[in-house]
Amino acid sequence: MTNLMILPIVLPLIASALVAFFPNKLNIVRPVSMILSVIFTIISAYLTWYVFSNGTIVMQSGGWDAPFGISIVADPLSMLLVTTTYIVSTAAVFYAPSSLDEQQERFYFYTFFFLLVSGVAGAFMTGDLFNLFVFFEVLLIASYGLIILGNGKVQLRESLKYVLFNLFSSMLFVISVAFIYAITGTVNFAQLAERIESVDQQGILTTVGIVLFFVFAVKAAVFPLYYWLPNSYAVPNPVVSALFGALLTKVGIYSIMRVFTLIFVHDTGITHQIFLWLAVLTMVFGVIGALSTNNVKLIITYNIIPAIGFILMGIGLYTETSLAGSVYYLMHDMVIKGALFFLIGALVVAAGTSDLRKMSGVIQKFPLLGWLFFIASLVLAGIPPFSGFIGKLLLLQGGLQQEEFLVVIIALLSSLLILFSMMRIFIRGFWGEVQEGITTNRKKVRNLTIPAAILVSISVFLGIGAEAVYPHIETIANMLMDRTEYIDSVLKE
């Protein structure tokens, strides 16, 4: 079983290389990609179930025991996120043929897609700081490939910013790994945790930790480091935006969560307090961004940012409840962001424009799309009994237990404004008289709506059926607060 834990990382890599050989045979590549995605999802779901019932499994790659080799750590948190990644990406594969034009598909969409999944899964599962850097590179190179699909002028302009900012953060990443290695002489998460604990995170370590935080914060789109995000996510094809919105920023916030619950936890008065402030600013500025535009794709893109704020808030509060909230919110946000980008893609196809001022009455022609969007908006805003509520409830509880009243009040107000930003789309785009120029290609819109419907259903289930999921999240939060299981399973096997 131990060695199988590498499957979620390696399988998509193989698939990626495989589909690269037949870029022009879409009749083969499409169904193969779909089938493989489904199979991978089932495999990773099984592995996740196995880890949930048997505890963390660590694969020491090449048989080199930690800390000398690279540890692939399948702990419940990683596996939960890996499976969520697979679910969202499978939905994306089914969405892609209707969303992309054939030429874009031919230019290695499926190759980059699998490469991206491989990189994301690897980033979630690795137990090694430098290896995390490598997986970041993998998912970034795949995302570069995806963002330029289609070669539009605007796309190239925005992708340049995207590439430059990510290069900068990669550079900073290497520098901070060097700093950390200089001080501690290791890059293994578990050993880092042990060693930094043994010197009580003295001296320069907290500062280096903050530099590392900024590396991840650029990727996670924390205030004030997200300038690259809004346009570069809104410009590409919706299926690419969905993958980015659902997965990429989440890798960043996951890394913050991992590093600042496992390694740098001995000066929370400084580090986690900073997170809390930044979380508040992230929520505020993100939601302000979402209200600032009439471009529906941009509205959804900006809504990525306050969600990151919510998750960061839980990390900043650093209690069991708040971390459970962060993990729940993280999982929920991956699913719902995927769904929302899918829906917006369908809306843009249906309305023939992404300008909110030009669309109206879409729900009268596409009721399913309209209602799915409505429910997804409620999910996003954290209205019970949907998935967003559970995470938000835990975060608010955590905040109030810590007496962070201002943070809680701002979180509540952001929820209201998130709902407002979504209702603007619903009221102006879906309600009203049927606009001119609405598409007649009902089949295409339907094909775009179905994958979204599946993700929305999952979100609804994650809320109503929270009892099936929450106990596992609670376990994860327990493990994040009590680091011994992670450290022991990596170092003492």
Added chain:
Amino acid sequence: MIFAIFAPLIIAILIPFLSRWKEKVHTGWLILPVPVAVFIYFVQFAGPNFEPQAYSVDWIPSLDISLSFYLDGLSLLFALLISGIGALVVFYSIYYLNNKEQLGHFYTYLYIFMFAMLGVVLSDNVFVLYTFWEFTSISSFLLIGYWHHRQKSRYGALKSMLITVFGGLSLLGGLILLTIVTGTTSIREMVSQSDVILESSYLPLILTFLLLGAFTKSAQFPFHIWLPDAMEAPTPVSAYLHSATMVKAGIYLMARFSPIFAGEPNFFIFLSLFGIVTLAWGSFMAVRQTDLKGILAYSTISQLGMIMAMLGFGTEIALFAAVFHILNHATFKGSLFMVAGIVDHETGTRDIRNLGGLMTFMPISATLALFGTFSMAGVPLPFLNGFFSKEMFFEATLANAGYGGFSDFLVILIPILAVVGSIFTFVYSMYLFFGTFRGEYQKEKVPQEPHEAPKLMLLAPFILVIGVITIALFPGFFNQGLITHAADAVTGAENNRDIYFWHGLVPAFYMSIAVVVVGALLYIFKPKWDGVYRVFPGTLSFNRVYDWGVEKLETGSNAITSRYMTGSLRLYMALLLSAIFLITTTVLILTGGANFEVNDVAPITTVEVIVAIIMTVAAVATIFTHNRIGMILVVGVIGFGLAILFVLYRAPDLALTQLIVETVTVTLFMLCFYHLPNLEKAKQSITHKTINIAISSGVGLLMMVIGISAYNSRSFDSISDYFIENSSELGGGYNAVNVILVDFRGIDTLFEVAVLFGAALGIYAMIKLRRDKGAK
């Protein structure tokens, strides 16, 4: 019980499937039995021997969220209103809404609301209560926006949603605090721990949160502005949600928590003050309305204020009168809304200035309205239930005791505002009735020839008016069966109050008489004084605050966002770096982590110095070079300098790699850049340049300090020793670096290869796609 609550939801889900038969039968007929059955189910519980019922199912036990329902007198009163008025409204809507409308949508929303509202009043678990609470807001939003092709409907829907969801979120905050303080999610257990709550230091915050929730939902001043705009909904909805049930959710909440907070001075002050001001303001504003539903909306606001104020008084008589008035208000206001809908339906207008003299055309509607308006006005007649509760209200306003300070002043203010509010209530009630049904019939202003509504359409308001009369004539029956139990639930003690018409010549009676006399005079001379409304800008000012706020949210957000999201890479980088610099420096100083010792650093040789100087000069030169080729060459110098440094530090393999990389990139860049135009010199002010220089040198210095401090803080053996020791023995290779790359850390290498693979494909795709496009 759970089935009774969920039945409307189940039907709501089934309605879209029922619409298949809608060609033949109005959907309303098919689903009417549901609220009737629910009403019958709940009415069984009513009676002198009522005992509270509890029922519970697990939902999310690990979060302490369970579907636990508790039916006490208060819940029973509300459940009967919800199902009873619900049934009447559905019945009425069959005649009000045409078969051509999207009935499926209408009834789906309506039944989701019915379900949610039953849930609100029956939940014992605070989070379940909150869930249902938000669902009432959402279904209200959908119902107000039912005719969403109208701009005003969309406006009203958004407004109600923003304000009520704002309150909902605030409520959530309050409920979470309550669970933290008491350690339970059950309202009943919270009530039993009321002293813990009252002594908690969170009390002010809890109260603020809960009051905001209740005030927004129940349209209390100054949050009342959403209710008049909610009148865009079809009239059955206004009668049901926006008068009889949903707007009373805030009242319900305060009544439910009354056993905890009654006697708490701030609770008294805020509830009484906002309630009594709402009463006066709402009734004052109602007089100036011209739309029938507008009058009724402000009237509802005012009546809700009255009930809210009574909950604030917290005395036994006030609480009793509050629950009594909840029932009475639902009967007379429901019937009035339905009559207003009939008038609208039959004449095509709701503007009272165009109406008048309808008595002759619509005698039955007029009679129904007569009972409704006079009951609302509190005219002292023994068959009008409105008078009974109004009289009790006056009695209650005189029975308050202050807690010192402002509350003493409030005790004096309450009866005055109560009388003022009631006078205006009297005025608009008279205006509503006489303005519509008496006076001159204005033929040219009425779009349709008026005639009496179908008999069955009149049945629903007729039943409500029967309710008005029977409650007044047989108060004891309703009292013992229902009202006493509801009052018990609110006061948390046994109530033994009798309801009777004649109280004797008590002060409350004089207040009633004064209201009638002054009210009648004011009504008669209304044209003489209604100029005051031109002096008052009116609630419009609060509407303006809302409109201004919403508009500012959009324009302001746009202004803020476009200020920094300019698309300028240079600005983004400057902002990003300064944020990193400021925060990291602060942390560095706070933790005292700087350890800038150079004693331990390796000695610096002359060669190194020379190379370093060359590199620095080259780096600075890049900034001043405006020729792309020149720039590449200068950057190349830095790269080759680095390679020399690697040689000096005895890392020949790194030096080789660096040399190859540098050569290849310089050559490639030269090839590409040959095709590009010369660089434009960026125009920037000196200030900008200075700031940018400061930021970049700041970040550079910071990194140096951290680097040297990190070097000085080495506290552990590096794992690299292991690699060097074991590379040949365990890894089978003499070059440790190679063994690390291909064995110890093979995964890194594997995936770096994958990165190259991705990069190659990406470039290939980009070039090919471009060429294909060019070929077309």
